[in-house]
Amino acid sequence: MPLLVTPALPAGSLAAQEQPHLEVRPGLALRPWRDDDAPAVRAAFDCPTIQRWHVLRLADDAEARAWTAQWTGRWRVETAVSWAIVEDDDRPVGQTGLRDVLLTEGSAQVSYWLLPDARGRGIATAALGALTRWSFTRAGLHRLELNHSTANAASCRVATRGGFAVEGVARQSMRHADGWHDMHQHARVRTDGPIRDQPVRSARE
Ligand SMILES: CC(C)(COP(=O)(O)OP(=O)(O)OC[C@H]1O[C@@H](n2cnc3c(N)ncnc32)[C@H](O)[C@@H]1OP(=O)(O)O)[C@@H](O)C(=O)NCCC(=O)NCCS
Structure with missing residues (x-):
């Protein structure tokens, strides 16, 4: 059955390139x-x-080894990508990346976490900026979604500071250990304008 729209990105768009190193x-x-x-x-x-x-x-x-090893295969099949966020010593302080990549729609879901010692210095927000820039320019994606529990205030701040507007609340859409959570849906589209660099901050404590 022929599709009446051309895929936003052809199959192979990601797999044709090596997963890059990105400066944040x-x-x-x-x-x-x-x-x-x-x-x-x-x-x-x-x-x-x-x-x-x-x-x-x-x-x-x-x-943990299987977790790190999974990403090469997921990049090759163009469904997900994950980067280690590293400081000068090249040791990971966190993770950011994309899940549920849909090349036909040019869309994906953003993911991030930081090791406890690395929090409070603007690292997640800065890493999100680099991920967004790569997604819209080098990868050619059109829309990034970012979903978090409405109880996760830190993630909401990261999303908002990263220019991901809140589009609504998906009620009781995800189960956590303590039951159903309402989820904030944020998104950013390529036409939303330039991605602002975030200032470097020292730790809160
Ligand atoms: C969410 C997370 C990635 C934020 O990382 P981070 O590097 O500390 O975030 P930033 O330093 O960029 O801070 C971004 C904003 O969040 C705020 N923030 C950080 N922790 C907070 C908290 N516990 N409650 C409320 N706001 C918080 C910061 O003050 C900052 O806001 P500001 O710019 O207005 O001052 C980190 O807390 C984390 O890994 N949490 C556990 C995993 C997680 O929640 N992942 C996201 C799932 S959707």
């Missing part, structure tokens, strides 16, 4: 995951706040 700001970058990042991933998923909002924990080091 001096001293902060996004790079593909490596096997030796597994301890940082294990530490991240040991964090109760990450467990709470990502409804996932890792049972052992083997699962």
Whole structure:
């Protein structure tokens, strides 16, 4: 049955390129995951706040290694991409990336988390800016969605500061460990205008 619209992006748009390294700001970058990042991933998923909002924990080091290894395959089939957020020492302090990539619609869902020690310095917001810029310019996507529980105030601030407007509340649309949560749906589209750089901040405490 012929489609009456051309896909926003042809199949192969992502897989034809290597997953890039992206500079976020001096001293902060996004790079593909490596096997030796597994301890940082294990530490991240040991964090109760990450467990709470990502409804996932890792049972052992083997699962952490499998987590880091999954991304090459998901990039190749063009369904998801994840970067380690790294500082000058090249060690991961967090993660950002895209899930549910739909090339036909030119859309994807944004994801991010930060290790506890890295929070409060504007890193998530700055990383989101770099991810957004790459998504709309190099990857050619058209719309990025960002969904978080209405109880997750920190994520709401990151989304808002990243220029992702709130489009509405999807009531009781996701189950967390404590039951159903209303989810804020934010989104940014390519035509929303330039992505502003975020100021560097020192830790809150
Ligand atoms: C959400 C998260 C990624 C934010 O990372 P971060 O690098 O600390 O965020 P930033 O430093 O860029 O801060 C962004 C804004 O959030 C605010 N913020 C941070 N923590 C907050 C909290 N616990 N409650 C309310 N606001 C908070 C900051 O003050 C800042 O707002 P401002 O710019 O108006 O001062 C981090 O807290 C985290 O990893 N949380 C657990 C996982 C998670 O929630 N992932 C998202 C799931 S949708």
